[in-house]
Structure formats: C-alpha cells, structure tokens
Amino acid sequence: MTLLKIEQVSRTFPARLGNAPTRALEPTDLTIGNNDFVTILGPSGCGKSTLLRIVAGLDRPSSGRVTLDGREVTGPGADRGMVFQSYTLFPWLTVRENIAFGLRERGVSEAERNKIADAFIRQVGLSGFENHWPKQLSGGMQQRTAIARALANDPKILLLDEPFGALDNQTRALMQEMLLGIWERDQKTVLFVTHDIEEAIFLGSRVIVMSARPGRVKAEINVDLPHPRSYKIKTTPEFVQLKERLVEEIRTEALKVAEHA
Numbered sequence: 001m002t003l004l005k006i007e008q009v010s011r012t013f014p015a016r017l018g019n020a021p022t023r024a025l026e027p028t029d030l031t032i033g034n035n036d037f038v039t040i041l042g043p044s045g046c047g048k049s050t051l052l053r054i055v056a057g058l059d060r061p062s063s064g065r066v067t068l069d070g071r072e073v074t075g076p077g078a079d080r081g082m083v084f085q086s087y088t089l090f091p092w093l094t095v096r097e098n099i100a101f102g103l104r105e106r107g108v109s110e111a112e113r114n115k116i117a118d119a120f121i122r123q124v125g126l127s128g129f130e131n132h133w134p135k136q137l138s139g140g141m142q143q144r145t146a147i148a149r150a151l152a153n154d155p156k157i158l159l160l161d162e163p164f165g166a167l168d169n170q171t172r173a174l175m176q177e178m179l180l181g182i183w184e185r186d187q188k189t190v191l192f193v194t195h196d197i198e199e200a201i202f203l204g205s206r207v208i209v210m211s212a213r214p215g216r217v218k219a220e221i222n223v224d225l226p227h228p229r230s231y232k233i234k235t236t237p238e239f240v241q242l243k244e245r246l247v248e249e250i251r252t253e254a255l256k257v258a259e260h261a
C-alpha cells in the first residue's frame with residue numbers, strides 16, 4: 001500500500017544578492033509503500049536534503065505535491081519523525097525527557113510517557129543513561145536518543161538526513177545495525193538520505209540514485225538481500241556487485257559536478 005507519494009516535486013531557490021536562482025530539484029516522482037526502507041543516494045548538492053525537507057514540511061516545493069497517507073503535506077507534523085546529521089537534542093532536557101518530549105506535548109501522562117520512553121531507551125541500547133544530559137553523551141549516543149525521540153511519537157514515516165554522517169566508522173556501523181534491527185522487528189517506513197554507498201545498500205530495500213544538480217531520480221535499484229541482515233553481508237558477492245554498480249552510477253554524477261565546479 002502506498003504511504004508517501006511525491007509527485008512532480010521541484011524546488012528553485014530564488015535569486016539573492018545578485019546571484020542567479022538555484023534550481024535544486026527537477027520535477028521528481030517517488031512512491032513509497034508502507035514498511036519500505038528507501039535510501040536516497042546522490043552526490044553533494046543534488047537536492048537530497050531539499051527533497052527530505054519538503055517531505056518533512058520544513059520547506060515548500062516550487063511545483064508538485066507530497067501526500068502522506070492520502071493527505072497533502074503543507075507543514076511539519078507528528079506523523080513524520082525527523083533525524084538530522086547535526087545533534088538536535090534539547091540541552092536542558094535529560095535523555096528520557098528528550099525522548100518523551102513529543103508525548104508531553106500531546107498531553108500523555110508522566111507515568112505513561114516514562115514507560116514509552118524507557119521502552120525506546122532499551123531498544124536503542126541506552127539503558128542506564130536515562131537521566132544523563134545530552135552534553136554527557138557521545139555523538140553516537142546523542143543520535144540513538146534522537147532516533148528514539150523520533151520513534152516515540154509513533155510517526156507514519158521516519159525521515160533521516162545523514163543521521164550517521166558525523167560518526168566514526170565503527171560507531172556508524174553499529175548504528176546501522178541498530179536501526180535495521182528496529183526496522184526488521186517493527187516494520188517502520190523509512191526514507192533515509194546518505195552519500196555512503198555501503199550504508200544505502202545495507203539498510204535499504206530500495207536505493208534511489210539522484211543525478212547531479214539539479215537533482216532528479218536517475219535510477220532505482222531493488223536490494224534483494226535477505227533479512228535479517230548482519231554486517232557480514234557487506235562482504236558477500238551479491239553485496240559487492242550492487243556496490244560496484246552504484247559506485248559507477250555515483251561516479252558519473254560526481255564527475256559531472258566536478259566538471260561544472
């Protein structure tokens with residue numbers, strides 16, 4: 001069943017300070033089904049974040065429309081859970097309070113929201129850190145908290161914009177496994193932006209490759225690797241073959257960017 005529909009969505013940023021307008025996104029179509037895990041891969045500046053921000057309702061398209069569960073997106077809403085690359089926790093709230101923030105806004109009782117928050121704290125492996133402040137956490141732990149905060153609102157779709165981009169490789173690999181484990185268990189719908197090819201394949205059921213700016217969908221590749229996936233899958237011939245194909249696709253686009261730089 002279709003959950004998210006992106007129809008002919010484009011974005012041009014208006015001219016500023018004598019600069020020409022920036023065409024960030026060509027008219028783009030994308031359909032995401034319930035429980036899909038879709039990864040969007042593309043060279044720097046191809047409009048990945050722009051597309052995600054439009055789906056989140058943080059920006060408006062210049063043309064086209066986005067519908068979530070049949071309703072047009074016109075602004076932010078609790079039906080979409082967002083996680084960014086930069087750490088966005090509220091510094092004045094503890095881990096538990098950060099995770100329970102949306103529930104508090106919705107008027108859920110303290111006992112109930114603590115119960116829900118603690119369940120997500122366990123899921124993301126943060127037991128024992130409930131009462132820590134964000135500044136006491138590593139980058140990986142902050143992102144675990146941000147993911148738990150997004151999940152605690154039980155959104156229809158999770159929107160993740162390079163959530164592991166600032167983490168070291170070891171932490172990043174562990175976070176990928178954690179997120180995939182949650183998806184495999186709870187069957188959430190996820191739209192995940194990355195420029196890391198391995199990450200896009202390991203996590204995704206489908207990889208969307210975007211072209212160089214102005215971005216458009218250049219290729220859609222199904223990832224038919226079995227679940228549950230462990231990190232060991234990254235060295236299988238099937239994985240390596242997919243990786244080689246995507247390296248070629250991305251390289252072509254990156255070269256176009258370099259030629260115009």
Ligand SMILES: Nc1ncnc2c1ncn2[C@@H]1O[C@H](COP(=O)(O)OP(=O)(O)OP(=O)(O)O)[C@@H](O)[C@H]1O
Nearest residue numbers: 013022024043044045046047048049050051195213
């Ligand atoms: N608010 C804005 N005003 C003007 N131009 C913008 C704005 N936001 C983005 N752009 C431009 O639109 C293009 C696409 O940007 P976007 O951040 O969506 O790319 P991206 O694919 O997410 O890049 P990266 O992988 O480097 O994060 C870029 O050329 C960027 O400079």
